[in-house]
Amino acid sequence: xxxxFKNLVFGLxxxxxxxxxxxxxxxxxxxxxxxxxxxxxxxxxxxxxxQDRYILQALYYTLIIAxxxxxxxxxxxxxxxxxxxxxxSKLKRPYLLLNNIPVLVPDxxxxxxxxxxxxxxxxxxxxxTIIIAHITFCIPYVxxxxxxxxxxxPENIFEAALDLGATPRQAFWKVLFPEILPGVTSGALIAxxxxxxxxxxxxxxxxxxxxxxxxxxxxxxxxxxxxxxxxLSTIMFGCIMVLLVLxxxxxxxxxxxxx
Amino acid sequence: MKSFxxxxxxxYGLWMLIFIAVPLLVVIWFSFLSNPDFKAxxxxxxxxxxxxxxxxxxxxxxxxxxxxxxxxxxxxxxxxYPLGNLxxxxxxxxxxxxxxxxxxxxxxxxxxxxxxxxxxxxxSGLISxxxxxxxxxxxxxxxxxxxxxxxxxxxxxxYMLLPIYTSLKKIDPDLLRAATDLGANHFQMFLKIKVPLSxxxxxxxxxxxxxxxxxxxxxxxxxxxxxxxxxxNLIEQQFLTLNNxxxxxxxxxxxxxxxxxxxxIARLITGKEFDTGGQLL
Numbered sequence: 001x002x003x004x005f006k007n008l009v010f011g012l013x014x015x016x017x018x019x020x021x022x023x024x025x026x027x028x029x030x031x032x033x034x035x036x037x038x039x040x041x042x043x044x045x046x047x048x049x050x051q052d053r054y055i056l057q058a059l060y061y062t063l064i065i066a067x068x069x070x071x072x073x074x075x076x077x078x079x080x081x082x083x084x085x086x087x088x089s090k091l092k093r094p095y096l097l098l099n100n101i102p103v104l105v106p107d108x109x110x111x112x113x114x115x116x117x118x119x120x121x122x123x124x125x126x127x128x129t130i131i132i133a134h135i136t137f138c139i140p141y142v143x144x145x146x147x148x149x150x151x152x153x154p155e156n157i158f159e160a161a162l163d164l165g166a167t168p169r170q171a172f173w174k175v176l177f178p179e180i181l182p183g184v185t186s187g188a189l190i191a192x193x194x195x196x197x198x199x200x201x202x203x204x205x206x207x208x209x210x211x212x213x214x215x216x217x218x219x220x221x222x223x224x225x226x227x228x229x230x231x232l233s234t235i236m237f238g239c240i241m242v243l244l245v246l247x248x249x250x251x252x253x254x255x256x257x258x259x
Numbered sequence: 260m261k262s263f264x265x266x267x268x269x270x271y272g273l274w275m276l277i278f279i280a281v282p283l284l285v286v287i288w289f290s291f292l293s294n295p296d297f298k299a300x301x302x303x304x305x306x307x308x309x310x311x312x313x314x315x316x317x318x319x320x321x322x323x324x325x326x327x328x329x330x331x332x333x334x335x336x337x338x339x340y341p342l343g344n345l346x347x348x349x350x351x352x353x354x355x356x357x358x359x360x361x362x363x364x365x366x367x368x369x370x371x372x373x374x375x376x377x378x379x380x381x382x383s384g385l386i387s388x389x390x391x392x393x394x395x396x397x398x399x400x401x402x403x404x405x406x407x408x409x410x411x412x413x414x415x416x417x418y419m420l421l422p423i424y425t426s427l428k429k430i431d432p433d434l435l436r437a438a439t440d441l442g443a444n445h446f447q448m449f450l451k452i453k454v455p456l457s458x459x460x461x462x463x464x465x466x467x468x469x470x471x472x473x474x475x476x477x478x479x480x481x482x483x484x485x486x487x488x489x490x491x492n493l494i495e496q497q498f499l500t501l502n503n504x505x506x507x508x509x510x511x512x513x514x515x516x517x518x519x520x521x522x523x524i525a526r527l528i529t530g531k532e533f534d535t536g537g538q539l540l
Contacts, residue, residue, distance in 0.1 A: 006345055010357065013342060017364045020375030020413070023385060027378065034383045076271055083268025086260060095268065098275040101283070106474035106518060108491050109511050112498050113282035116508075120285055136278040139271065150260075158260050168262070197369055199477060204498070217370040221481055225378055233371040240366045244359075 021237060028230035045231040052228060058216040061127070065202075065212060066195040069134035074188040076135075077142025078180070084143065085150035102137040103144070110137060111204030118205065125207020133205040134198065138191035145187035149180040290508035308509035317493070321513070324489040327404075328473035331411035335419040335468045336461070338412075343423040343457075358424060365417045373410055373481050380406055380482070402484030410478040411468075418467035426460025427453075459529045466525050474514055490514055 028046070032039035049055060084095050102110055114133045115125075123129060154160075157179070161171035199214035206215060213232075220226050293305040311317070346357050364372065379386055382399040400406055430453065438448040454461075476491030485492070490510065497507030 006348075009342065009345060013338070014360060016413070017361060017416075020372065020379050021364060021367060023379055024371070024375045037388075076274075080268040080271035082263050083265050083271075086263050087265040087268065091265065095272060095275075098272075098279055101279050104470075104518070104522065105283075106470060106491075106514060108474050108476060108494055109286075109515055112494060112507065112511055113286045114278065115498065116285050116289065116504065117278070117282040132278065136274070139274075153260070155260065158262055162262070193366070199370055214368060214370050217368065217374060218477065218481075221370065221374045221377060225374075225381060229371070229374055230378070233367065233375070236371065237367055240363070244363065244366075 021233070024230045025234045025237065028227065028234045030227070033227060034225075045227040046235075049228050049231045049235075055213075055216055055228070055232065058211050058213045061130075061210055062196060062212040062214075065127070065130055065134055066192055068131050069138050069195045070188055070192040072135050073138035073142050073191045074184060077139045077187060077191075078146050078184050080139070081143045081146040081150060085147060099140045099143055102140050107198075107200035108204075111201045114201065115204040125205065125209075127210050129205045129207065130202050130210060130212070133201050134195045137198075137201060138194060141190045141194065142184075142187035145190060146180055146183040149183035153179055286508045286511060289505050290512050292505050294503055294505045308506045309513075311506055312509055312513060317510075320488055320493060321490055323487065324473050324491070325517070327408055327411065327487075327489065328469050331408050331415065331472045332419075332465050332468045334408070334412050335416050336423075336465060339416065339419040339423050339464065340461070343420060343427045343460075346424055347427045354428075358421075361420055362417055369414060370477065372414055373478055376406065376410055376413060377401060377481055380409075401482065402486055404483070404487055406482040407479050407487055407489075410482040411472045411475065414478065415468040415471055418471075419464040422460040422464040422467065423457065424460075426457040430456045462525045462529050466521065469521060470518055473517065 029041050029043070030039055031042035031044070084092060084099075087095065111133075114129075114136065118125060118129050153176075158171050158176055161175040162168065166174065197214070198212075199218060202212050203215055203218070206212070211219075217229055217232070220229055290308055291304055291306070293303050293307055312321075346354055349357060378384055380399070380401040381387070382401070384401070387399060434456070435448055435452060438452045439445075443451065473489075474491050476489060476495045479485075479487055479489045479492055488496075490513070494507050494510050494514070497503045497510065501507075
């Protein structure tokens with residue numbers, strides 16, 4: 001009885017979480033412009049999606065921005081985390097305070113402050129401004145993910161490696177880096193997800209020429225329901241599922257290897 | 260680790276000054292300038308932007324944003340807390356699976372998740388059709404207040420569940436057993452042991468839902484159809500349509516003040532600094 005009740009609760013919550021996505025997927029194959037009764041199977045929305053240069057362009061921008069922002073913020077964040085770890089506390093506090101601002105301040109405020117700055121200094125809105133904005137809000141998360149790793153290290157681990165005959169390069173890549181790698185990976189992952197998913201900050205820093213997927217979806221959705229978006233979300237959801245399955249298989253293999 | 264010097268963090272310090280500190284200061288400064296002068300390049304210090312916000316129209320809007328965010332936070336909590344308890348009672352591997360299942364929808368683009376509800380709630384959508392079968396004809400749930408709150412609950416629910424689950428999982432089951440052994444009934448055990456021990460999770464969950472909910476403009480625009488303006492919509496409108504940056508900056512400062520007040524309250528309750536970073540993964 002208790003078990004039955006438990007499963008019912010889980011079922012209802014999962015229904016609530018997945019129903020909207022499933023409906024999108026089903027309707028992306030429906031041969032009708034309105035979301036009414038089923039009017040037959042079609043792939044025409046997918047064909048139209050891939051003919052829509054505007055959407056493809058947005059997809060390209062989204063990926064470019066995410067890759068650049070993730071790479072830069074992971075490298076800069078990791079190096080800066082090492083610097084902050086070695087910092088005297090007088091300087092460390094303002095650093096961490098400033099670093100926390102993009103995490104705590106609402107997206108919309110981050111968006112308008114950056115937009116004000118860019119316009120104030122006369123920078124042309126476009127790809128560069130979006131990438132700068134994304135790097136700015138991604139680095140703090142990388143630092144928050146990497147810094148605890150440094151804090152957990154034994155004080156003299158790097159020097160111990162040097163004493164034992166490692167070159168500085170070896171000591172860094174063979175001793176220090178593997179220790180902080182989990183933090184770096186999760187930092188990079190957070191940065192990539194945040195960048196791909198971001199709408200608000202991109203919306204304010206994009207200007208007229210450049211638009212990423214979120215901005216495109218927003219402007220299309222504001223006009224009402226559009227089956228092309230259904231097709232797009234089905235593809236994106238499919239990619240996420242494939243990615244998750246791949247990660248799962250890899251980590252299971254990893255566990256087996258360790259065992 | 261003495262081989263590494265603090266100066267490798269200096270470039271990022273400069274970056275933070277230019278792209279975090281200066282923009283914030285610019286907006287604070289904007290909020291104290293009068294609008295007509297600003298365009299002419301003359302700067303006069305004024306409080307009129309803040310005075311303008313004291314208008315009942317704007318205060319009502321502020322109240323509405325606050326109300327919707329509080330309701331959404333409450334609903335999320337009322338679902339997530341019992342659910343967290345249920346998940347913790349599962350065997351280990353099923354716990355992980357359940358948590359992953361609850362997070363996957365978060366990986367779908369935020370705009371798409373909100374758009375999905377537009378599809379479900381629209382006049383020709385499934386829910387309206389279902390209501391039509393029950394005899395309620397032509398009910399469109401889209402562009403209503405409930406739709407806006409629903410959108411907030413749906414989008415931010417995992418932010419509530421994760422911290423609550425983490426803090427519940429950390430509770431040593433022996434403590435709960437000890438409490439019952441020492442004569443506490445189920446209700447006392449819950450109220451005096453479980454709730455206080457999971458309080459940090461509850462507080463950070465509430466913060467993580469309240470903050471994006473109070474500042475959103477996307478959900479209210481798409482699911483409310485622009486009929487229920489929130490403080491986020493007002494900021495967006497001032498900056499992008501009306502071009503009144505000074506008033507927009509003043510509203511942003513009001514929003515920031517609310518957020519920091521709430522953060523302060525959270526800090527008072529849990530007695531430590533609030534951290535969002537650790538909760539994300």
